[in-house]
Amino acid sequence: MAEKTKLWYLENFNLFTGMNQESMEDMDRMSKMRSNKKKEIIYFPDERSDTIYILKEGKVKISRIAEDGRTMSMQLIGPGEIFGEGSLLGQEKHENIAEVVEDAVICTISKDTFQEMMKDNPSLNLSITKFIGFRLRTIQAHVEDLVFKNAQERIESFLKRYVKNFGKQMVDGWMVRPFLKHQEIADLTATARQTVNMVLNELSEKGTIKYTRRFLKVTDTIWLN
Amino acid sequence: MAEKTKLWYLENFNLFTGMNQESMEDMDRMSKMRSNKKKEIIYFPDERSDTIYILKEGKVKISRIAEDGRTMSMQLIGPGEIFGEGSLLGQEKHENIAEVVEDAVICTISKDTFQEMMKDNPSLNLSITKFIGFRLRTIQAHVEDLVFKNAQERIESFLKRYVKNFGKQMVDGWMVRPFLKHQEIADLTATARQTVNMVLNELSEKGTIKYTRRFLKVTDTIWLN
């Protein structure tokens, strides 16, 4: 069991700001905490979609696999985000795979319970509505990138988002630990792994970034903005 | 003013099934009806997003334009669908262009009014929630097509959806009127107009479809399924 309690997470994530203490404790009582290791699958396509997942720590990728085995990832979920939100939106079965990219702590709560809490908590309802809007805008932006940007541009955009979303600002740039495998970046940007490798090396040779498998550091903050 | 009253549309579209008569009349009173000609713009990017649009007749495409003038369309909205739903989801400005593809009749209602109606009508709330879910799934499927299907496959998939969504089954196949310009199909499938033309001609030579600018007819219903 993680060191931090469920209640700690509920109280410290923005989605739940504004909920009264009693509702917070209700949700605490009705939810479960689980840990998953890298590579573990949270849900597969065609499984019943009746649970809301709140990611506390780690990262989860949401992907689809074609019949010939090719993979594409639509989202990289980070701490504080929910996933499996299709169940709130009338979807009875999952269409995607949710897979752990970095050891995760996840709070789960049944869809029905969550919907009751949304009904009883206008601020939660508003938070979730905005979150769904954010999700819709994110995937629309993904479509735009796929259509208008070439492979290099997509990879660079992804790297910028990755370090800003998951990293920290340091004296000499931005740092994020850990980094991702090249194939994972390729799946998230609809490119080939070799292209990812090429872009990383070019940026590295230009001094824009520094990277190993364990970290990505962006030293050129002008490139970042 | 269109022949059919606003109330007729409200009563005959699935999104509003289950609303009581009083609420239906409230919505009728608080909404406005407008007609737009082909090519007219309903909203531009960066405009305030404070209205819900209910398409009664015609078709509307939702698009983005890159800085170099390239266009891509994310959705083709048909009768009975709402658009501009971002305003319900916390989005204050539009990010897309909504443009009329086929002369349209549109019912507009302010976001705030619509949200009040949703609050007072659980069945409307549920309908809209499911509609948003449908919208999210539709755009996820679009991403999947962009990544996994080649240009020809995307065009063929689009044609199948187009005729099924907007056409009618006849004795000798399916018929939809009117058809679309090749550039419009190209924008909706992220392909070049010349490729659309090539695919249409191949299908036509094989006897799978018959088309002019005014209609698309699918004679090979095996291809359609």
Added chain:
DNA sequence: ATATTTTTGTCAGTTTGCTGACAAAAGGGT
């Protein structure tokens, strides 16, 4: 510690479909 597996780095050939171009057909305006 060693062996095996996975990931990264590099490269050349191939493929998809875009791009640019032009002519013919169709549609719209006067």
Added chain:
DNA sequence: ACCCTTTTGTCAGCAAACTGACAAAAATAT
């Protein structure tokens, strides 16, 4: 009806980036 504009049909050349391959480095398993 005529003229102009837009759309469709066709084609060849070009380019982006994928694919397949192999070796080296790193991670994992025993």
